[in-house]
Amino acid sequence: MSQRVLTTESGAPVADNQNSATAGVGGPLLLQDQHLLEKLARFNRERIPERVVHARGSGAYGHFEVTDDVTAYTHAAFLGEIGKRTEVFARFSTVADNLGGADAVRDPRGFALKFYTEEGNYDLVGNNTPVFFIKDPLKFPDFIHSQKRDPFTGKQEPDNVWDFWAHAPEATHQVTWLMGDRGIPASYRHMNGYGSHTYQWTNVAGDAFFVKYHFKTNQGIRCLSTEQAQELAGKDPNSHQTDLLQAIERGVHPSWTLYAQIMPAADAAEYRFNPFDLTKVWPHRDYPLQRVGRLVLDRNPDNVFAEVEQAAFSPNNFVPGIGPSADKMLQGRLFAYADAHRYRLGVNHTQLAVNAPRATTADNYGRDGLMAANSQGRYAKNYEPNSYDGPAETGRPLAAPLPVTGHTGTHAAPQHTKDDDFYQAGELYRLMSEEEKRRLVANIAGGLAQVSRDDVIEKNLAHFHAADPEYGKRVREAVEALRED
Numbered sequence: 001m002s003q004r005v006l007t008t009e010s011g012a013p014v015a016d017n018q019n020s021a022t023a024g025v026g027g028p029l030l031l032q033d034q035h036l037l038e039k040l041a042r043f044n045r046e047r048i049p050e051r052v053v054h055a056r057g058s059g060a061y062g063h064f065e066v067t068d069d070v071t072a073y074t075h076a077a078f079l080g081e082i083g084k085r086t087e088v089f090a091r092f093s094t095v096a097d098n099l100g101g102a103d104a105v106r107d108p109r110g111f112a113l114k115f116y117t118e119e120g121n122y123d124l125v126g127n128n129t130p131v132f133f134i135k136d137p138l139k140f141p142d143f144i145h146s147q148k149r150d151p152f153t154g155k156q157e158p159d160n161v162w163d164f165w166a167h168a169p170e171a172t173h174q175v176t177w178l179m180g181d182r183g184i185p186a187s188y189r190h191m192n193g194y195g196s197h198t199y200q201w202t203n204v205a206g207d208a209f210f211v212k213y214h215f216k217t218n219q220g221i222r223c224l225s226t227e228q229a230q231e232l233a234g235k236d237p238n239s240h241q242t243d244l245l246q247a248i249e250r251g252v253h254p255s256w257t258l259y260a261q262i263m264p265a266a267d268a269a270e271y272r273f274n275p276f277d278l279t280k281v282w283p284h285r286d287y288p289l290q291r292v293g294r295l296v297l298d299r300n301p302d303n304v305f306a307e308v309e310q311a312a313f314s315p316n317n318f319v320p321g322i323g324p325s326a327d328k329m330l331q332g333r334l335f336a337y338a339d340a341h342r343y344r345l346g347v348n349h350t351q352l353a354v355n356a357p358r359a360t361t362a363d364n365y366g367r368d369g370l371m372a373a374n375s376q377g378r379y380a381k382n383y384e385p386n387s388y389d390g391p392a393e394t395g396r397p398l399a400a401p402l403p404v405t406g407h408t409g410t411h412a413a414p415q416h417t418k419d420d421d422f423y424q425a426g427e428l429y430r431l432m433s434e435e436e437k438r439r440l441v442a443n444i445a446g447g448l449a450q451v452s453r454d455d456v457i458e459k460n461l462a463h464f465h466a467a468d469p470e471y472g473k474r475v476r477e478a479v480e481a482l483r484e485d
Contacts (some may be wrong), residue, residue, distance in 0.1 A: 009038055012437070048309070049344050050099045053144055054110040057093030058188060058241045059250055059308035062297035064088050064115060064258070070292055073209045073262055074201035076321035078117040079292065083449055087358055090297055091311050092240070093190040096147045096156070097425040099391035102233035103240035104224060108132075108174075111193030111215065112313040113295070116358035123317040124213065125337065129178070130184060130194040131424075132278045135413060137332025143168070158450040166459035169421040170279045176425045179443040181436050182221065182459045184229045187243040189254040190222035197315070197330040198276050200323040200399050201262070208265040210275055210325055212282060214289060215256040226443060245300055253356040254296040259289035265400070272418040277326040280424055307354045312341035323399020328413065343374075346370040361392045426467035437474070445478035 006014045014035055021033035029036065050058075078086040093110035096099060109128040114121055134143055146164035162247045177183070187193035195213030202208050224232065247254060261282050264276060273280045281358045287357050301307035314337040315330060324330055341349050347369040349355055350362065367374065367382045381388050413419075424469045432440065444464070449455050457479060465472025 006036055009042070013364075051344065053095050054093040054112075055099045056097055056101045056103065057091050057110065057308060058244050059089060059091040059301055059303070059304075059311060060244060060297040061294065061299040062088050062090065062253070064113075064293055064295050066293040067257075068291045068293065070201075070260070070290070071203070073203055073211070073260075074321040075204045076117075076122070076201075076311050076319055077119050078115055078122070078319070079321070088295065088309060089114045089116075089307075089354060090295075091308060091313065092244070096144075096148075099124065100237075102237040104184060104229040104232040104237075106178065106226070106229065108178065109185060109188065109191060109386070111191075112311075113193075113311060114311070114355075115319075116319075117319055118359040119319040120360060120362075121317050121355070121357050122319045122322065123313045123315060124195055125313050125315045125333070126193055126195040126197070126213065128182075128191045128193055129174060130196055130198060130214070130281050131174050131177065132175045132213070132329065133165075134168060135279050135330070136275050136328050136337070139168065140329075140332065140336075158447050159452055161440055161458070162448055162460055163324075163449045163453070163456045165463075166448060166456045169463050169466075172282045172422055173279050173425040173428065175444070175463075176428050176467070179447075180428075180432065180440045181223050183443065184224040184226070185240075186222035188240050189219045189244060192217055192221065196324040197278060197333075198327045199330075200265075200325050200402075202321055202323065202398075202400045206400060210263040210265060210268060212261040212287075214259040214261070215295060216259060218255045218257060218294075225439070226446070237259065248297060248300050253296050255297070256295045257390060258292040258295060260292050261287040262290055263287050272416055273424075274413055274416045274419050276325055276330075277413060277419070277423070278329040279325060280419075301354075306352075310345060310349070310352050311354045312338075312345060312352075314338040314350050318398050320396065320398050323397075324402075326402060348372050348374070365390070422463065422466040422477060425463075426471065429468045429471045439470075441471075441474045441478050444475050445482055448475070449479045449482035 006017055008014060017035075020036045021030045022028060023030060030039070063085045064078070066079055066082050069082060070079055071081075077331045078084065091110065091112045093112075094103065094105060095110060096109045097105065109381075111126045112126055113124045115124070134140060143164060146160045147156065150154055150160060152341065156197050165175060182191070191436075193213075193215035198210050198212060200208055201211050222323075236242060244254070261284070263271070263282065268275045271282075273282070314334075316334040316338055318324070324334060345352070348366075348371050351371075351373050356362065362374075365382050365384055367376075381390050384390055385392065429437065429440070443466065448457055448460055461472055461476050461479070463472075
């Protein structure tokens with residue numbers, strides 16, 4: 001087998017890849033050395049802007065197989081028959097830290113899936129928690145700023161973290177999750193995933209249902225204590241990446257069972273909680289889990305940058321039979337995710353291999369822009385309608401229409417009978433064992449005791465007390481003990 005020839009970007013053979021061209025032996029470099037300039041210029045541009053959130057991530061390919069009949073609720077083709085398999089790409093991530101951050105930290109984990117279906121790519125963007133800190137996307141930039149590095153100190157500041165939470169009582173439920181035993185997963189394989197948002201399914205008859213997705217890990221839940229995580233993060237900052245990569249390479253393929261909670265659309269208006277509030281769950285006694293299928297990851301990416309860093313997920317990538325709900329946070333993300341990728345990767349990021357459809361072909365009138373690769377030939381038109389047999393609309397909506405009423409304006413979310421910011425946080429606390437409660441209180445107090453302002457501490461303590469008086473009392477005592485030391 002003959003040796004392959006090293007070439008420049010333009011395909012010209014490279015004569016010497018060890019020595020730069022100079023003006024004589026030992027002389028200065030020459031500007032005409034195109035190979036040197038090309039290598040240095042390309043090296044300077046190897047990195048793209050990292051994600052503002054979910055920067056540190058890992059990914060893998062696999063498949064989703066339908067195990068149960070859900071055609072009464074959705075006509076999505078990839079869910080259309082038992083035994084049907086769809087190729088999937090998954091990306092897991094931490095949320096707050098930068099690309100170089102450690103994996104074993106107390107932080108929610110992103111759980112993003114791209115289903116390469118025959119009706120187009122379906123992206124499901126969630127977390128390893130069923131709820132989130134806020135319920136309105138208008139507060140999202142402020143929330144993230146409070147959790148990321150301070151502009152002056154260059155590090156995460158407890159004052160900022162807890163000050164925001166002090167002014168966001170709706171965060172109490174998620175804070176209780178985050179500070180509890182599941183706040184630091186032992187690996188990406190040993191955590192659940194949730195769609196978190198409320199989505200809509202529509203069946204062939206046009207009946208609408210609201211759904212929540214639950215991916216239950218088949219490896220079992222495993223988490224780290226604060227002390228274990230600190231030790232692991234110091235020994236191997238890439239611990240979760242290492243675990244996922246090595247497990248798949250040795251043939252241990254992680255899997256999750258997908259369950260769905262399904263609510264008839266007519267139930268939503270009178271449900272005791274606002275079903276579209278991202279800070280709330282639907283108790284399983286109200287809407288039991290119904291099994292849907294099995295997710296298996298069995299192949300590592302060949303190139304982390306090309307396939308993990310450039311992977312672009314957006315919740316507005318729906319397929320027929322699945323659509324959005326009135327979830328405010330979801331509505332905001334329908335725009336924000338895709339727009340973030342247009343900034344990071346360019347307007348043609350959907351043509352990259354990891355993002356392009358695989359079981360069908362994208363066929364539309366998008367043209368040009370940075371790195372355009374879809375000219376489609378001299379006879380293809382870039383407008384619609386046309387008389388040249390270009391792609392045309394179907395007239396069939398992806399999902400059922402959402403009813404709207406009332407006046408435009410900046411309205412607070414409608415209140416349901418048991419809607420408040422603390423009830424479900426208290427329910428979660430009361431579900432915990434005594435040891436779980438002890439660790440939860442210690443984790444909260446460890447951060448809250450570092451806050452410099454007493455009024456911020458008091459506002460947060462009031463939230464925990466409102467969730468459960470015992471909860472608030474124990475956190476107060478733990479904070480006071482730490483501040484006396």
